[in-house]
Amino acid sequence: PLDPQLSKILIASVQLQCTDAVLTIVAMLQADNIWYRPREKQAVADQRRAHFFESEGDQLTLLTVYDGWKNAKYSNPWCVHHFIQSRALKHAMDVRKQLLAICDRYGLSSNGSSGGSAKHKKINIQKAITSGYFMHAAKKDPQEGYKTLVEQQPCYIHPASALFNHQPDWLIFHSLVLTSKEYMRENLVIEPQWLCELAPRFFKKADPIRLSKRKRREKIEPLYDRYAEPNSWRLSRRRY
Numbered sequence: 001p002l003d004p005q006l007s008k009i010l011i012a013s014v015q016l017q018c019t020d021a022v023l024t025i026v027a028m029l030q031a032d033n034i035w036y037r038p039r040e041k042q043a044v045a046d047q048r049r050a051h052f053f054e055s056e057g058d059q060l061t062l063l064t065v066y067d068g069w070k071n072a073k074y075s076n077p078w079c080v081h082h083f084i085q086s087r088a089l090k091h092a093m094d095v096r097k098q099l100l101a102i103c104d105r106y107g108l109s110s111n112g113s114s115g116g117s118a119k120h121k122k123i124n125i126q127k128a129i130t131s132g133y134f135m136h137a138a139k140k141d142p143q144e145g146y147k148t149l150v151e152q153q154p155c156y157i158h159p160a161s162a163l164f165n166h167q168p169d170w171l172i173f174h175s176l177v178l179t180s181k182e183y184m185r186e187n188l189v190i191e192p193q194w195l196c197e198l199a200p201r202f203f204k205k206a207d208p209i210r211l212s213k214r215k216r217r218e219k220i221e222p223l224y225d226r227y228a229e230p231n232s233w234r235l236s237r238r239r240y
Contacts, residue, residue, distance in 0.1 A: 002026070002099075008132035010099070012198075014108050016124040021063055023103070025129070027096035028062035029174060029186065031088040035160070038083075045083040052082075053162035056122055057171065057188035059129055061162045066092065127198060130190050133172045134199040138184065139192075140169045146184070149195075149203075158183040 002010075006026050013022035028034070037045045052068065054060035065082075069089050072078035079086040103109075130137075138146040138155060145156040155176060157164050161184070163171065174186030195203040 005132035005136075009128045010103070010108070012131040013125075013128040016128050018121060018124045018128055019103065019109060021121075021125050022128050023096055023099050024066050024092075025059050025063050025125070027092040027099060028066055029059070030095045031092040032085070034062070034065065034084055034088040034092075036083055036085055041083075048082050055162075055166065055189070056126060058162050058186040059174075059188050060122060060125065062186075063125075065089075126188060126190060127194055129188055130172055130194050131198040133174065133188075134195050134202060136172045136174070137190065137195055138171055138173060140167060145181075146171070153182065155182040155184050157187055158185050161185070161187050163187045163189065 006029070009022055010019070010026060013019040035045070035049055052061050052064050054064055065084065066089065068082075069075070069078060069084070074089075074093075076086050078084075079089065135150055137149045139149060141147050141154070145154055147154055155173075157167065157171075158177070166189075168189045170190050170192050171184070171187045172190055173184035173188075175184075177183050177185055196205055
C-alpha cells in the first residue's frame with residue numbers, strides 16, 4: 001500500500017500528463033537508499049553521484065538515475081561504476097510494475113506525456129508532487145536553515161541532497177530525519193503560488209495590507225553583536 005500523499009500525486013499526474021515519470025519517482029521513493037559510499041572511495045562516489053543531480057531536486061534526480069539505468073539495459077556493471085545499489089533499483093522496478101498494473105486496472109493512463117519543452121514537463125512533475133506533499137512545504141529562514149510552513153519547525157537540507165549547495169527559497173520534502181539536527185530528505189524546488197493553486201483549501205494568498213496575528217506579535221529586533229547582551233544595543237544601556 002502507498003502513503004496517501006503518494007497516491008495523490010499519482011492521481012494528479014494523470015491530469016498533468018506526467019504519469020509515466022511520476023510512476024518511476026514513486027517507485028524509487030519506495031526503495032531503500034540507492035547510493036552506497038565506500039569509506040576508501042568517498043570522493044569518487046560523491047563525484048559520480050553529483051553527475052545525476054538535477055537542479056529541481058532529489059525526486060527529479062531519482063528519475064534521472066532510473067532512466068540512466070534503463071538506458072544501460074538494467075546493467076549491474078553500470079550500477080557498480082556509479083556506486084548505486086542494484087538491489088534497490090530492482091526493487092523500484094518491481095514496485096513500478098505493480099503500480100502500473102493498478103493504474104491500468106483503474107483506467108489511469110500512464111502513456112500521457114505533456115507537450116512543450118523539457119522544462120515544462122519538469123514543472124508538471126513538480127506540481128504533481130506538490131499536490132500530495134503541500135503540507136511538507138518549507139521556506140528558507142533569513143537567519144539559518146528553513147522553517148516548515150505548517151508548524152514553523154526549524155529544519156535543514158540533508159547534506160546528501162542534490163539541493164544542499166543550492167538552498168532554494170521554497171521547497172517541499174518527502175521526510176524528516178532527526179540526527180544532530182532535523183534534516184529534510186528528498187527535497188524538491190517549488191514556487192509558492194503552486195501551494196495556493198494545488199491546495200486552495202489549505203493555503204491562500206496573504207493580504208499584503210493586513211498582518212497575521214503571528215506577525216503582529218513578532219518584535220523587530222535590530223542587529224547586534226551575538227556575543228553581547230540582547231539589549232545592549234539600547235541607548236539606555238550605553239555608557240559614555
